[in-house]
Amino acid sequence: MQTSALEFIEAGLVALERSVRDHDGELRNIQLATLSPDLHPGLRTLVLRSFERSPPCAEMHSDTRADKVRDIAQAGQVTLLAWSGAEHLQLRLEGTARLHCDDEIARRRWDTLSPNARNTYGHVAIPGTPIADPDEQAHLPPDEQFRQFTVILVSLATIDVLRLGPGGQQTRASGRFTASGITAAWISP
Ligand SMILES: Cc1cc2nc3c(=O)[nH]c(=O)nc-3n(C[C@H](O)[C@H](O)[C@H](O)COP(=O)(O)O)c2cc1C
Structure with a gap:
């Protein structure tokens, strides 16, 4: 292999950063896995709103x-998974999530959102509960809408990158985020 495991992981992170920055690409639509209080995986x-290295x-x-949000309030350990068919690339990230609701961080993010984006949050009906008509979705008044807006920040601990080659071969590396960067190693797919 000509590249190192660290370079391989870096290339995966660059693809993720590009997708977030350009509001484009499949990697930005990330899967978030949580564990419910009764231990059911969710x-x-x-949408991955931002990704920071340091x-x-x-x-x-x-x-x-x-x-x-209920799950994270109970248990902050989460896994994120992104897959790009165009780039034949899977990224899996593990970390600990914390929630920001009705605080300074939530306010700063809320202030940057367009009215349409704000309307994604704070419906009158609680998410996941029955409603009579999907075309009739009322929103809470703006202040209450803000209080139903939560920023989820995940402190990342590990990364696993898998890339599929043209012949279907798999190349995989795992990494750990440390204070000084990423420690990386090739692993068997
Ligand atoms: C492409 C796409 C992007 C989405 N982005 C978000 C998002 O940024 N925040 C969010 O809360 N739900 C988002 N959703 C909806 C969630 O997938 C999910 O259906 C909803 O949040 C309820 O999840 P929960 O009941 O597990 O909390 C998105 C769905 C799709 C298909």
């Missing part, structure tokens, strides 16, 4: 009353 797609952190947004 999985759903979220310290390593992934940011997503949701409604405070959503199941995923």
Whole structure:
């Protein structure tokens, strides 16, 4: 192999950063796995709003009353998974999530959102509960809507990168985020 495991992981992270920066590409629609209080695994797609290297952190947004937020409030250990068919690339990241609701961080993010983006959060009906008509979805008043907006910040601990080659061969490396960068190693796919 001509590249090192670290270069291989770096290339995966560059692809993720590009997708977030350009608001484009499949990697930005990331899967978030949580564990419910009764130990049922939960999985759903979220938009990856930002990805930082130092310290390593992934940011997503949701409604405070959503199941995923309840799960994280109970147990912060989460896994993120991104797959790009165009790039034949899978990234899996593990870390610890913390929630920001009705605080300074939530306010700063909220202030950058367009009215349409804000309307993604804070419906009158609690997420996951029955409604009469999907075309009739009322929103809470703006201040209350803000209070139902949660920023999810995941402090990242590990990364696993898998790339599929043209012949279907798999190349895989795992890494650990440390204070001084990433420690990386090739692993068997
Ligand atoms: C492409 C795509 C992007 C999504 N982005 C978000 C998001 O950024 N935040 C969010 O809360 N839900 C988002 N959703 C909806 C979630 O996947 C999920 O259906 C919803 O949040 C309820 O999840 P929960 O009941 O597990 O909490 C998105 C769905 C899709 C298909």
